[in-house]
Each structure stands twice: as structure tokens, then as C-alpha cells.
Amino acid sequence: MDKSKCLFCDIVQGKLPSTNIYSDDQCIAFNDINPVANVHVLVIPREHVTYLTETTKQHEKLLGHLMRVGARVANQMGTAEDGYRVTVNQGANAGQIVDHLHLHVLGGEQLNSLGTTLENP
Numbered sequence: 608m609d610k611s612k613c614l615f616c617d618i619v620q621g622k623l624p625s626t627n628i629y630s631d632d633q634c635i636a637f638n639d640i641n642p643v644a645n646v647h648v649l650v651i652p653r654e655h656v657t658y659l660t661e662t663t664k665q666h667e668k669l670l671g672h673l674m675r676v677g678a679r680v681a682n683q684m685g686t687a688e689d690g691y692r693v694t695v696n697q698g699a700n701a702g703q704i705v706d707h708l709h710l711h712v713l714g715g716e717q718l719n720s721l722g723t724t725l726e727n728p
């Protein structure tokens with residue numbers, strides 16, 4: 608995908624607005640525009656990485672960092688103690704719509720059980 612047309616690269620570059628929940632040299636975190644839980648924050652790398660399945664060994668440090676920032680954000684949003692979920696939607700069946708790797712941090716309330724499908728909601 609052409610990263611000059613990437614929504615999340617535009618957010619990283621400040622061309623599109625976002626809420627600033629967390630930011631460092633490797634990633635940023637902001638509220639999802641269409642939240643599906645009381646807490647719904649996206650953690651994205653500053654670098655344009657498209658898919659989890661396309662990451663390589665060279666991304667391991669970054670992936671680890673993103674997970675730790677997810678935990679930090681959950682703590683910051685007050686949902687660490689009661690629990691939260693960190694999710695990556697990979698590809699069509701998982702509902703990935705933005706082709707720039709991102710973690711969803713979901714919490715702030717009781718979440719649906721993991722792995723529900725359209726047929727078995």
C-alpha cells in the first residue's frame with residue numbers, strides 16, 4: 608500500500624487530527640474515532656508497517672514495545688486493574704480496515720467473549 612495515502616501515516620504526521628493519549632519516538636496512541644468499548648485506544652507505530660503477517664524479525668523490538676505501550680495506556684486510562692484486551696485485527700476476516708498495523712486497547716467495561724463470529728455472536 609502507498610503510505611502517502613495511509614490514514615494512520617497522516618495522523619502520525621499531524622495531517623489529520625487525533626487525541627494525544629501517548630506518544631514516543633516509536634509509536635503514538637489515540638482514541639478510536641468509533642469506539643466499541645468505554646476505553647478504545649489505538650496504538651500505532653510511527654513507521655508504516657502494513658500487516659502483522661508481514662512483520663519480520665527486525666520488527667520484534669517494535670512489536671514488543673507496542674504491547675508494553677498498550678499496557679501503559681490501559682493503566683493511564685484506568686482500566687488496568689479491572690482488565691482489558693489488546694487486539695490486532697489481521698486481514699479481512701478479522702475486520703481490518705486500516706492497512707497500517709495497530710493495536711486496539713479495549714476496556715473500561717465487561718467485554719464480549721473472545722472469538723465470537725457473525726454466526727455465533
Ligand code: AMP
Nearest residue numbers: 614625638639640641696702703704705
Ligand atoms: P481495524 O478494523 O482493526 O483496521 O481498525 C481500524 C480502526 O480505526 C477502527 O476501529 C476505526 O474506527 C478507527 N479509525 C478510523 N479512522 C480513524 C481516525 N481518523 N481516528 C481514529 N480512529 C480511526
Ligand code: ZN
Nearest residue numbers: 613616655707
Ligand atoms: Zn501508514
